[in-house]
Amino acid sequence: MEQKALYDYLLLLGDNSAILGQRLGELCGHGPELETDIALTNVSLDLFGQVRNYFQYAAKVAGEDATEDSIAMLRLEHEYKNSLLVEQPNRDFAYVICRQFLFDTYHQLLLNELVNSKNDQIAAIAKKSIKEVDYHYDISSTWMQRLGDGTEESNKRLQDALDFLWRYSMELFKPTDTEIIMAEMGVGPDLETLRPVYLERVKDIFLKSNVIAKEDAIFQYGGKTGTHTEYLGYILAEFQYMQRAYPNMQW
Amino acid sequence: MDTQQQLDDFQRRIDNGEKIEPKDWMPERYRKQLIRIMSQHAHSEIVGMLPEGNWITRAPSLRRKVALLAKVQDEAGHGLYLYSAAETLGISRDELVEQLLDGTAKYSSIFNYPTLTWADMGAVGWLVDGAAIINQVMLTKTSYGPYARAMVRICKEESFHQRQGYEIMLALANGTEAQKQMAQDALNRFWWPSLMMFGPRDEDSPNTEQSMKWKIKKKTNDELRQQFVDQTVPQADILGLTIPDPDLKWNEERGHYDFGEIDWEEFWNVVKGNGPCNLKRLEDRNAAWDNGAWVREAAVAHAEKQAAKRVSKSA
Amino acid sequence: MNKDWPIWEIFIRSKNGLEHRHAGSLHAADAEMAIQNARDVYTRRQEGVSVWVVESKHITASNPEKSGELFEPAKDKVYRHPTFYDLPDEIKHM
Numbered sequence: 080m081e082q083k084a085l086y087d088y089l090l091l092l093g094d095n096s097a098i099l100g101q102r103l104g105e106l107c108g109h110g111p112e113l114e115t116d117i118a119l120t121n122v123s124l125d126l127f128g129q130v131r132n133y134f135q136y137a138a139k140v141a142g143e144d145a146t147e148d149s150i151a152m153l154r155l156e157h158e159y160k161n162s163l164l165v166e167q168p169n170r171d172f173a174y175v176i177c178r179q180f181l182f183d184t185y186h187q188l189l190l191n192e193l194v195n196s197k198n199d200q201i202a203a204i205a206k207k208s209i210k211e212v213d214y215h216y217d218i219s220s221t222w223m224q225r226l227g228d229g230t231e232e233s234n235k236r237l238q239d240a241l242d243f244l245w246r247y248s249m250e251l252f253k254p255t256d257t258e259i260i261m262a263e264m265g266v267g268p269d270l271e272t273l274r275p276v277y278l279e280r281v282k283d284i285f286l287k288s289n290v291i292a293k294e295d296a297i298f299q300y301g302g303k304t305g306t307h308t309e310y311l312g313y314i315l316a317e318f319q320y321m322q323r324a325y326p327n328m329q330w
Numbered sequence: 331m332d333t334q335q336q337l338d339d340f341q342r343r344i345d346n347g348e349k350i351e352p353k354d355w356m357p358e359r360y361r362k363q364l365i366r367i368m369s370q371h372a373h374s375e376i377v378g379m380l381p382e383g384n385w386i387t388r389a390p391s392l393r394r395k396v397a398l399l400a401k402v403q404d405e406a407g408h409g410l411y412l413y414s415a416a417e418t419l420g421i422s423r424d425e426l427v428e429q430l431l432d433g434t435a436k437y438s439s440i441f442n443y444p445t446l447t448w449a450d451m452g453a454v455g456w457l458v459d460g461a462a463i464i465n466q467v468m469l470t471k472t473s474y475g476p477y478a479r480a481m482v483r484i485c486k487e488e489s490f491h492q493r494q495g496y497e498i499m500l501a502l503a504n505g506t507e508a509q510k511q512m513a514q515d516a517l518n519r520f521w522w523p524s525l526m527m528f529g530p531r532d533e534d535s536p537n538t539e540q541s542m543k544w545k546i547k548k549k550t551n552d553e554l555r556q557q558f559v560d561q562t563v564p565q566a567d568i569l570g571l572t573i574p575d576p577d578l579k580w581n582e583e584r585g586h587y588d589f590g591e592i593d594w595e596e597f598w599n600v601v602k603g604n605g606p607c608n609l610k611r612l613e614d615r616n617a618a619w620d621n622g623a624w625v626r627e628a629a630v631a632h633a634e635k636q637a638a639k640r641v642s643k644s645a
Numbered sequence: 646m647n648k649d650w651p652i653w654e655i656f657i658r659s660k661n662g663l664e665h666r667h668a669g670s671l672h673a674a675d676a677e678m679a680i681q682n683a684r685d686v687y688t689r690r691q692e693g694v695s696v697w698v699v700e701s702k703h704i705t706a707s708n709p710e711k712s713g714e715l716f717e718p719a720k721d722k723v724y725r726h727p728t729f730y731d732l733p734d735e736i737k738h739m
Contacts, residue, residue: 104386104395107402108379109614111622112650113410114671114682116379120403121685127396134392148391172625214684221677228635229628236624314387321390321448328509330390330448330501353709407686414670417652423672424649483669487690627648629674636675 081264085198086140087160087257088267090150091303092201093133094161097151099182100126101314102169111172118218122179125211132204152322156312157305160255164247166302166311173226173236177244180219184280185251185273186212192268201266220284227288238290249298252277332357344545349475352418360544363537364474365419367546369426372412373437375405376430377611381445382454390448397494398451404491408484415476431616433603438462440523442605449502449509449516455495456565457517457524461558463488465528468554473545496565503569510570517566518574525589526597528555559587652701653679655686657693665697673698 103123110116134147141150164182169175190212193205226237252274254262261267285292301307321330337357343350350356382402389395413423429435440458445451466488469481502513529535529551541547549557559578566573577590599605650672656665668687673679679698687693707715723729732739 101387104399107386107399108376108383108406109618109621111618111625112672113376113406113413114650114673114678114686115622115625116406117403117410118681118685120399120406121689124396124399124403127392127399131392131396151392171621218681221681225629225632225674225678226625229631230624232624233628233631317387320388325390325506325508328390328506329504330394330498351709353706355709403689407689410671410686411669414652417670422649423652480669623648626650626674629678630648630650633675633678 081260082140084257084260085266086137088261089133089137089140089201090158091160091255091257093130093137093151094159095165095182095186096126096133097130097318098159098161098311098314099165099178100124100130101318102165102167102178103175106169106175115172119175122215122218125208125215129204129208129211132207136200136204148322152319156307156315159307159311159315160303160305161307161311162247162250163299163302163308164244164250166308166314167244167247168310170240170243171236173233173240174244176219176222176226177237177240179215180223180284181244181248181281182251183212183216183219184277184284185248187216188273188277188280189268192273196267197265223284223288223290227285227290234289237288241285241290241292245292246296246299248281249274250300250302253300253303255303341543344473344543348473349478350473351475359540360546361419363541363544364477364546365416365421365426367541368412368416368419368477369421369429370436370438372409372416372426373430373435374441375409375412377437377441377615378458379405379409380611380614381441381443381607382451384445385448385451388448389451394451394498401455401491401494404487407487408480411480411483412477415474415480418476427619431612431619433612436601438527439597439600439605440520440527441611442600442607443519443523444607446519447512447516449499449512450520452495452498452502452513453516453520455491455493456499457495457520457562458527459488459491459495460562460565461524461527463492464554464558464561468548471545471548477546499569499571503571513569514571517571521574522592522596523600525555525558525592526600528552528558530594530597556586559589563587650674650678653683653698654701654704655679655683656697656699657683657687658695659692660694665695668692670701676700 100123103119103126107116107120107123110119130151131147134150137150138145138147164178167174167178187209190205190209194202194209196202196205223237226233228234252270254270258267258270262269282292302311336355340350340355340357340360350360379402382398382405386395386398386402389398413426416426417423426435430437440461445454463485466481466485470478470485472478472481499513499516502509532538532550532552535551538547538550542550563573563578575590577588579588581588600608603609651674652670653673654670655668657668658665668683671679671682671686673682676698679700680696683696683698688696719725
């Protein structure tokens, strides 16, 4: 029971990084400037590094023939536990930055708690990841302000992106059963307690970026319990392609 | 107008093995030829991101995915170093990019071939990077300082690229029948285009003689091509793959491999824009540039506003 | 408006105790972005512990045509080097 909860928790942690990493991977070679391409690819690389740490551990927990790759690439769509936010598409650079910022702010708060996890493995992964994510936050929060403050067009694009993405932000703080168990065991944080700090931080940056989060937003939930938006199926079609088309082979 | 005296002095410096630095006097043709070569090189790195980027989201394992991401990222970095080096010659990156986007500048034709299977990531790393490294190692000794320094940095970083590709091929060659076929098919499609990467035959390469005289290049296209064949054939043997050239055989007398004739009609077709992916590559680069215009503009606008704020505060 | 990001020169200290050395150039809209870009472009392989960025236009370079008068006069000032001075063999370290 506890092992199952731990396994599911590792999926919750790893899937967010995997799907966001996948989205950023799509951008490589298509960004607005070489320097931004290099920066976003770095973020993607960090995220996939975290995924490997979580899933190598999850493979040990699962036992049998599980590997980091079978866990990453051989589950069905409803078995993925990432939040809806990270699977949203790269509509334009403002969406990319806004999605990143909304996630980074959460990710930073989460990892700051996980470094004190009673699970040593998770604490160690968090300790390594936190430095990476602090930097992700630096990039996305400064770009929020550049786009928000830059030109009329960039401000409008950022506001559009925020209008669209904001509805997916609160899912990050609504605990699933797994997260409640993990909080009780001292493995993970009580997500609800992170929400006020999150709101304070993002709203500070929104203010500096001249954008506003809708007060009357209707928030969307479901990804963490396996009910995704239509986008995930297509992400997985690419992510899983080789493992599905050529099963049981070494690469 | 460059005087004969200046030209002679310049040639003497080159012959003495001196490096030329940005603010030094140089013949206009030297400057132009360097801009052409360096920007082609930079464009090749940038366009080269596309066929490999094509497989990032579909890499078969997490380990392969991070390696490929890191490699494509390096290519962006290398493009950046080369554009920066070219900029020391008094042309801006935006001007150079413009030339790429409107089709007037060339880039390596190899990237106008499609990457159709995962094995192509292996073949590109092994063959295309293998060919590129031969050229780049030579260029670390080129006479223009900024270019030589960029190449030193690039060669250092590229050392993992070819291994990354060869390791992919090795895994396929040791794999199932389907994987072996995939590897052979990739070699079949990338072998000849890789040989074409060294450019036209020496007698058809109008710029070679002058480039050699100015020590921009130190070896001819055909010399480099031969070096590539000689080093690659044994590597194919280890993989158990067959190079698709019936004329390929060791020539004891020359101490080199003899190999068949490149399809020069295909070569010139691709150079002139009629390869399988020329349109798609330029379309993608144009889309990235156009879609990024508002972002670049916003960043400048923000920087200007911030600077203005600092001035008014200090006033 | 000029949309081109200006070019910056990047200097990197590879480890404490060593000086910053020129690593290369890149483009950035402002100093903060230049530092971030420098980190991502020039220190991906642990090449540095500290970065300086300077917009290229702020660097003044000496004129190569004056390199004769600037640098050649130092050539024959051998008395600036320790080997110019003769000491008895008994003095081992000085």
